[in-house]
Amino acid sequence: MSTDHTHHHLPPQALRAEALESLLLEKGLLDAGAVDSVIIRYTERVGPMNGAKIVARAWCDPAFKQWLLADGSAAIGEFNLEGGxxxxxxxxxxxxxxxxxxxxxxxxxxxxxxxxxxxxxYKDPAYRSRIVREPRTVLAEMGLALAPEVHIKVWDSSAELRYMVLPQQPAETLGLPEAELAARISRDAMIGVAL
Amino acid sequence: MDGIHDLGGKQGYGEVCRDQAPAAGPAPVFHKRWEAAVFAMVNAGAQAGAWTNTDRFRHAVERIDPVAYLSHGYYGRWLGGLETLLVEAGIITTAELEARLATRPGQLVSSANEHVAARPAMVPEPFGPPPRGRGSQRPVTAAPRFAVGAGVVTARTVCAGHTRLPAYARGRQGCITAVHGGWIFPDTNAHGGGECPQHLYTVTFSAAELWPGGDAHFDVSLDLFEPYLFATGSSLAQQQKVTL
Structure with missing residues (x-):
């Protein structure tokens, strides 16, 4: 997080955002602490560490894994996750x-x-345009070279369903405790651009 | 809407640029404070009544200046949609924001000719009725027209407004691979036309159907609403448009 207030390198949309922020604060439509709350929420409490815990549980508990694959929203209920x-x-x-x-x-x-x-x-045009058209090439460029016989399934989230990938557990991690497994599971693996 | 946002299958955007992660730890969630401010203001805008559903907000982002869409980044796009809806709802005026901008430090280094993302309509659409409940799932009394395994073909054209049928998946044959019950229909909900819940399906398309002549060893699945879908073998006339 930058604490730079010189503004000399801020793009015009940043200046416009700051002007809008001051206007909404003045009108009482934005709480003074709202920005800090967002930063704390999405850097400390909501993040891929939560998905990693779920994947680690699925790797260790076959019944949970079956539930997760059958009804993801119900299966993650016990994790009491915020973030929507x-x-x-x-x-x-x-x-x-x-x-x-x-x-x-x-x-x-x-x-x-x-x-x-x-x-x-994930939000930029290159990924959004290409992954549905040449996924094998894009994944290889991102460092994931898949064997030619592996079939790729691309999930385009075009409605309100949300998708998460359950990666394969690396053989060398079999038997490790759940917390140690969770620490090894990357965000990119749960999007599907890494293993 | 055949807008700049509908990126699936478009060519020429180059390689995927991963975030520049610092030496230790992951890339930051927000690169600059203003990005988090936009996130917070989007929440505040909804609370202030600038819009009543996510579909309307998504469509406001789709309506921003297309050059800005590609060059202002994700939170710049959100800012454009947010400003559009705040102005359309009468919560702020563009003149008021411009006046505030002129008093801000840093204004001297920004160009007066930069693209402004926001595109408020002269005559905004009505909001329509308030949401009928939480979330996006709603009961539909009619039985679903398709079952898992059914072949379908997608509509060839959509309305000028909001839709969740991307251009690359129009007029294509696919297979129903999951049935998800009733969900709010974005095409009406974004425009004040009500929730009009529709059955939602996962439809899987082969690579060969979407991209003839390309790499064939993959498929693409999309979540599509019943009005986008027709039984395989429907006449071309039937497939022309999304119909309710």
Missing amino acids: QVEKLVVVENTAAIHNVVVCTLCSCYPWAVLGLPPTW
């Missing part, structure tokens, strides 16, 4: 033969409660 955007969470499982990857081509829909706010590249 998971009215209907669909969890899709990677296997040796199938690799899943998630996008929103029309805007930038993303399962906030389990993965936090999306990374910039």
Whole structure:
């Protein structure tokens, strides 16, 4: 987070946002602490660490995994997650033969409660335009070279369903405790652009 | 709406640029404070009554200046949609915001000719009735027209307003792979036309159907509303438009 107040390198949309903020504060439509609350919420409490806990649980508990795949929103209920955007969470499982990857081509829909706010590249035109047309090439460019026989399933979040990928558990991590597994699970693996 | 936002399958945007992560730890959620301020103001705008549903907000983002859409970044796009709706709702005026901008530090270094993202309509659409409940799922009395395994073809054209049928998936044959019950219909809800709940389906399209001649070893699934879908074999006339 920048604390730079010189403004010399801020783009015009940043200046306009600051002007709008001062206007809404003055009109009493924006609470003075609202911006800090958003920053704290989405950097400390809502983020991919929550999805990682869910994946780790699924790797350790076969009954939970079956529930998660059958009804994601119900299965994550006990985690009491804030952040929204998971009215209907669909969890899709990677296997040796199938690799899943998630996008929103029309805007930038993303399962906030389990993965936090999306990374910039997920919202940018390059990813949104190309992943539905040449997913194997895009994944390879992003560092994930899939074997030619692996079938890719792309999920374009065009309604209010939200998707999260359940990665395959690496063989060398079998038997590790859940907390240690969770620390190894990356955001990108749960979007489907990494393993 | 065939807008700049409908990016699926478009070419020429180059390689995916990953965030520049700091030496230790992940890339920041908000790169600058103003991005978080836009996020907070979007929440505040909804509370102030600038819009009553997400579909209307999404459509306001789609309506911003297309150059700004590509160049202002995600929170810049949100800012454009937010300003559009605040002005249309009469909560602020563009002149008031411009006057405030002129008093802000940093104004001297910004160009007067920069694209302003917001595109408020001279005559805004009505809001329509308030939401009939929480969330987006709603009961639909009619039985779903399609079952898992059914072949469908998507509409070839959509209305000029908000829709969640992307251009790359129009007029294409796919297969119903999940049935999700009734959900608010964005195409009406964004325009004050009410929730008009419709059955929602996951429809899976083969790569060959979407992109003939390209890499074939993948498929793409979209969540599509019943008015976008026709039974395979429908006459072309029937497939022309999204119909309620």
